Amino acid sequence: MQAACKLYGLPYAESDTRAIMWEKLSRHIAEHVEPEIVTMAKKKGHEVVFTPPHYSDLQPIKYVWANVKGEVGRQYTKDTTFQQVRSRLDTAFKTLSSKTVQGCIDKARAHLLDLNAQIKSYDSRSENEDSDSSESDESSTTLANILDSHK
Numbered sequence: 001m002q003a004a005c006k007l008y009g010l011p012y013a014e015s016d017t018r019a020i021m022w023e024k025l026s027r028h029i030a031e032h033v034e035p036e037i038v039t040m041a042k043k044k045g046h047e048v049v050f051t052p053p054h055y056s057d058l059q060p061i062k063y064v065w066a067n068v069k070g071e072v073g074r075q076y077t078k079d080t081t082f083q084q085v086r087s088r089l090d091t092a093f094k095t096l097s098s099k100t101v102q103g104c105i106d107k108a109r110a111h112l113l114d115l116n117a118q119i120k121s122y123d124s125r126s127e128n129e130d131s132d133s134s135e136s137d138e139s140s141t142t143l144a145n146i147l148d149s150h151k
Contacts, residue, residue, distance in 0.1 A: 001025065008032075057111050063104035068092045 001021040005012045010024050038048045056062040071092040072085060 058108055058115075060101075060104040060108040063107055064096070064101060067100060067104070068096065 001018060002012060004010075004025055005021055008025070008028050010028055012021055012024065016024075041048050051058040068089065072088045075088055076085075
């Protein structure tokens with residue numbers, strides 16, 4: 001870890017524990033090293049945008065999982081074994097149609113567009129008002145309310 005700290009120019013003391021050095025390296029990586037998948041997507045001309053954490057309505061995979069879990073869950077009985085659950089999960093994924101996946105993507109996209117329209121509407125209203133520090137606090141609260149209202 002000392003070698004990695006040297007490589008990235010991160011200061012460290014000989015007495016630093018692995019946990020301390022790992023914290024420094026982790027912070028540096030999070031702030032300065034782009035994930036490989038992001039680099040690949042950008043090279044192909046894609047814009048990579050990250051959604052807010054814990055905001056599953058913007059994650060199409062959450063809708064896919066809900067579909068699969070519903071399919072598997074409807075087959076559950078008190079005698080169902082873990083092996084049967086695994087087999088049913090495999091079957092549910094194998095039979096998942098591209099139309100269903102596209103529907104999940106479309107649902108998340110529609111939600112994102114609706115949220116974007118609301119944020120733009122709020123921003124245009126805010127531009128028409130005088131801004132001061134209390135309004136800045138209000139905008140944070142209002143944005144949080146907009147996000148919460150769409151969960």
